Amino acid sequence: MKFKDYYKILGVDETADLKEIKKVYRKLALKYHPDTSPEPNGEEKFKEVVEAYEVLKDTTKRAEYDELRRYGTSSSEGFNPPPGWQSARGNNQHRPNEHADFSEFFNSFFTDRANNYGRSQEYGPDLFKGQDLEMELPIFLEESVSGITKSLEYQVPVYAGQQLKQIKKSLKVKVPQGVSDGERIRLKGQGAPGSEGKFNGDLYLLIRLVPHPLFDVQGLNLILSIPLMPWEAALGIKLDIPTLHGKVKLSIPANSHTGQKLRVKGKGLKTKTGQGDLLTIIKIDIPPSTNDETKQLWTQLAEAEKHNPRADWS
């Protein structure tokens, strides 16, 4: 086990009072907080800072830590507490309140008294709740519309004695109809195991919609881009356009332009809260190459059509 110099981590003198420790902690916690920090290894540093503060803010823990620091010895094989020191983990087994984010050093000497970030004390001395897990679940748009049964495989952290191991777990889950991107689903008791096979943590699935080759999603509406040749846009055309439930006919009016939107009512996503539409957006395409005949026709058109799209520039 490696010794942790909490004073060094916070960058304070060992005589620093609680006010100073708190001030430095807040500064470092803000600097390294995983939600905001651009620092490389910010999350690791944040955990170290929280661990150091957890010990140094508490008078009793700090006194015990100072004693360990003063009389303990470090060698290449690790840190040895002073002779006769009673470790919090006397029997070398995983303890209920052990904190997964903190070091082995912390969990060996201070775990039982950790409560701010530790697990619940309500389960009694030998019972503890397993960790909640979160994973992303990519699903196709069609699957979100119809609902689907998915097979999941994920890793669950499990303590075997003192060692933390990752065990592979698989299960089947029915994803309900109408789930949207960013929505969460809770699978009760499918997280890390708690004590005695009870009090398991939960598994949270974060729904991620896989980008669709044709449709974009905007709330309950679907968006479809319709590529048109210039003459189709100029003359108008009747098209069979794709929807999530087969093709429908759509009349494109004459003189349509790029970016013009046409709404197909009731062909978007359907959930308990409502029914969306299909919004189509026109995009004018140009033939990739021009032969002599079409070039001549384009020239004739240019001579016949006097519209200047850049008239505003002058």
Next chain:
Amino acid sequence: MVDITLHIPIDELCENESFDKNVIIEVVEYGIAKPMGGNTLSEWVFDLDSAYWIKKAIKLNQQLLLDWVAISMVIELMKDKEKLAQENNQLKERLSRLL
């Protein structure tokens, strides 16, 4: 087949995360999350998105030692940031179809 849940009652949330109910009341009072149902405190039920922000808010309170006014503002900005990032991705996707 595993049963899914799309909400969490206050009792379960407090038990799972070792939260005090008074802290949850505080989070609700500051508008960080609101229950989707329940007339009395013991009947409160949260959707999982609200539960996620409640956990985030309480962690920020513990880790950064911020008061609830500051946390409420931070959470509001984080929600906006998340929404804008999602919108940005959607718009980029749409733009790539039009170009």
